[in-house]
Structure formats: structure tokens, C-alpha cells
Amino acid sequence: MNDPDFECKLDRLKQLSLEQGLRLTHQRLEILRELAAAMDHPSAEMIYKRVRVRMPTLSLDTVYRTLWTFERLGLAFRVPALGEQGRFDGDLSPHHHFVCDACSEIIDFTWDAFENIALPGTEAALGRIDRKQVVLRGLCGKCVPQAA
Amino acid sequence: MNDPDFECKLDRLKQLSLEQGLRLTHQRLEILRELAAAMDHPSAEMIYKRVRVRMPTLSLDTVYRTLWTFERLGLAFRVPALGEQGRFDGDLSPHHHFVCDACSEIIDFTWDAFENIALPGTEAALGRIDRKQVVLRGLCGKCVPQAA
């Protein structure tokens, strides 16, 4: 589907591979493609199942290793979710997550007002801040009606 | 040490126990005490080790079951941490977490400016929002000097 986001990440992976002596394997390529196409913050196992359809020899441990590699390279990051399996996000643009306590769905949202306020004066006390993210919790639109 | 926070939570646990037919067991009491005293967002295993010192028959599965019960009751909640073991927080006052990518330490901070801005207009789209929390990531004061 020639996803522009995938193309961009692919270029970045190629560049990083050159710089750091990493190898551009089919597995990394397919996992990157799947991550760029996924809108649902997939777990390692979800990615494994999806990529396996077209690459049946893929193993789950490779997915884990690849995801950690991508995180280290800044091509993906782990979503600060609650319990369950680790969930990954390939969308690097500034956005935040709403987690439904009932169905565990993770919904993205943006929040301009948040991006614009200054960090608390504690920055010196905390150390170096690389990323800031909001996690909202509650019940999603589908689960609210079913609650008592 | 007659921690006022523990006393308050104990009262709440007693009240909820009465209301919901829960039993006020020694295990729940000691786990609640440990959680109220802990400042380090302990994992189930950390709580297990600490309480076991004075209650050697305690089992780890009871700690898990108790923590989930406390979360359901609103006496504690799981910290949106990254990977690793689940970490719990008994401090219910509005505060946020800084997670060090190097040593995994979780540091609390407050952020008045954040509390005061309005949620994005997407609330209707998301559903019911029960809790909002910021997760900052980076390197803590101890780990910054050791980074390249």
C-alpha cells in the first residue's frame, strides 16, 4: 500500500544500519512494515502472528529482539500500558494514549494544550527528560454503556 | 510508626470491607501497611519479601490477589511502567511519574500547570475518563553522568 510513513521509517532504518553496522534483514523489514501499518499498538505476539502469514519461518524471539532493537534506534517505543503483554507503537509523532480499563483498548489522541505548557521546575531534580506522555484511563465509548 | 496515611487507608479498607462483605485479614492489613510505607512503587515480589519478614507464611499469590483487590477498591493502583515487573503505588494523591530508562527508578513529581489545563475536546470521543497521569522518561540524576 506504499505507506509514506513506512517509506520514511525504512529510510531511517537503512541510514541507521549503515551508520551502526546493523543488517537490513527481511525480518526487520517486515516487522517494521507491520508496525508502521498497525494502528492498534500491537504486542510482540500480535506482530508475530501477522508477519508469519507472509513469512512462516519467523520466530517469536526474533520479534522481541527486533522490537528492542527498534526501540533502541528510536523507530518504535513501548507504550506505558498496564499489565498484560507489552504493547508497541510505531507512531513517533507527539500523541498520547487513552487506555480502557474494561477492554484494554488503547486509543491515541493529541493534546495541544499539554504540549505547550512548561515542564514542572523539577527538571533539574529529575535528570534528563527525553519523552513526555499522558496516559488517560477510564472506559472507552464502547464500554461505558455496558458499565453498571 | 503510626503513619497517618496508613491509618486513613486502614479506615477506608474497614469501611469497604463492611460495605462489600470483604474480610479484614492479617495479610491484607500487612500488605496495606507495607504499601502505605513504601516510597518506591514496589512490585508484588518486593512487597512479598518485605511482609514475609514479619509474616513468614505469606505466599506470593496472596500478594497478587490482594493487590488486585486493592486496585479494584481504589486503595492502590498499578503504575504505568515499562516492561519488567508490575509496580504498585499506594499514594493516591495527584502526582506523576518519571521513569529512568537506565536504572528503572520511578520518581514522583507534581505538576500544577498540568492539573489546571482542560482535557482535550476528545473526551466525548474517548469515553469516560477516570484518571489522568503523565509519564516522563529519560535519565535520572544518578544516571545522567554515566551516560556517554
Added chain:
DNA sequence: GTACGTGCAAAAATTTTGCTTTAAT
């Protein structure tokens, strides 16, 4: 006395590791 909760042990689920083989450079 009556369940609810605990302890124990075993299982399930998730993630990591050692080692051999494959393949990218």
C-alpha cells in the same frame, strides 16, 4: 457455621538466553 480468603503447588503466559545455522555485507 458459613463462605471468603489463604497457602501450596502446579500451570499458564510472557520474555530471555544459548547455541547452531543462515544470510547480509
Added chain:
DNA sequence: ATTAAAGCAAAATTTTTGCACGTAC
């Protein structure tokens, strides 16, 4: 040709579950 990375299987970790016994109410 070199050597990072993949695949496989097994282990390690973390969390959950079934069941018999204990205990708060």
C-alpha cells in the same frame, strides 16, 4: 569470508489458577 542476526528449543520470569484448609465474620 566475516560476523551479525535468525531459528530453535529450553529456561527464566512473572502472574494466574485449582483445590483443600483455615479463619474472619
